[in-house]
Amino acid sequence: MRIGIGSDHAGFAYKERLKQWLEASGHEVRDFGTFSAAPVDYPTFIRPVALAVAKGEVERGIVLGGSGNGEAMVANRVQGVRCALCWDLQSARLGREHNDANVISLGERMMTLELALEIVKVWLDTPFAGGRHAQRIRAIDQV
Numbered sequence: 001m002r003i004g005i006g007s008d009h010a011g012f013a014y015k016e017r018l019k020q021w022l023e024a025s026g027h028e029v030r031d032f033g034t035f036s037a038a039p040v041d042y043p044t045f046i047r048p049v050a051l052a053v054a055k056g057e058v059e060r061g062i063v064l065g066g067s068g069n070g071e072a073m074v075a076n077r078v079q080g081v082r083c084a085l086c087w088d089l090q091s092a093r094l095g096r097e098h099n100d101a102n103v104i105s106l107g108e109r110m111m112t113l114e115l116a117l118e119i120v121k122v123w124l125d126t127p128f129a130g131g132r133h134a135q136r137i138r139a140i141d142q143v
Contacts, residue, residue, distance in 0.1 A: 001124070004058035006032035006049040007108075008042035008071070011064025014108045014116050018062060021117055030058055046071045050078035053102050061103035062120065068107035075103045082140065084123075087111065092119040096126035098133050 003022055007015035012034055022029050032048045034040045042065050049061040061081075063071040068085050075083035083103035084095030087110060095101035104123050106116050 001060060002028045002030065002058040004030045004032055004049040004052045004061040005063075006045040006061075007034060007064035008045060008066075009034060009037050009039050010066030011068075011071070011106070011108045012037045014106065014113060015062075015064050017113055018064075018116065018120060022120075042070050043074045046074040047078065050075040050081045050083070050103060054078050054080040059102075060124070063103060063105045064108055065105070066107055066109045068105040068110065072105035075105065080141065082137070086119050086123065088115070089118060089122050092123040093126050096123055097129045098136075100128040100133070100137050 005015055005019055019029050019031055030052065033045045046063045049063055052058045053061040063075055065071040072083045072085040075081050081103050082099055082101050083105055084091065084099060084101035085105045086092040086095060092104065095104060106119065
């Protein structure tokens with residue numbers, strides 16, 4: 001799968017580890033930065049991930065920050081992006097299963113690296129359920 005990934009300085013360490021894990025798992029990863037732990041403004045690195053998902057340049061996106069909140073807000077401003085802020089395995093599973101989340105946001109300060117890796121795995125492996133949820137996704141996309 002083609003996956004875009006981006007973070008600010010507060011999510012940089014997990015971004016680097018997730019990128020390695022994704023590539024080792026056979027995914028093609030496009031890194032939108034940041035490329036160090038030096039302080040930056042997160043929209044600069046998150047919006048390009050969301051735009052790449054919306055344009056179909058990548059199939060999914062992962063954005064990271066300290067809490068993941070601001071990153072999710074930026075990503076969700078892009079038409080066609082459904083970014084789920086995930087904090088545990090159930091939020092990742094339901095984000096895919098019910099909301100067809102094509103982007104997830106993670107907070108490095110909110111979880112261990114091991115949990116972040118598990119969340120990404122669940123999100124990648126969970127299919128969209130469709131059915132009654134599909135009409136809700138169409139309604140989101142009409143806004």
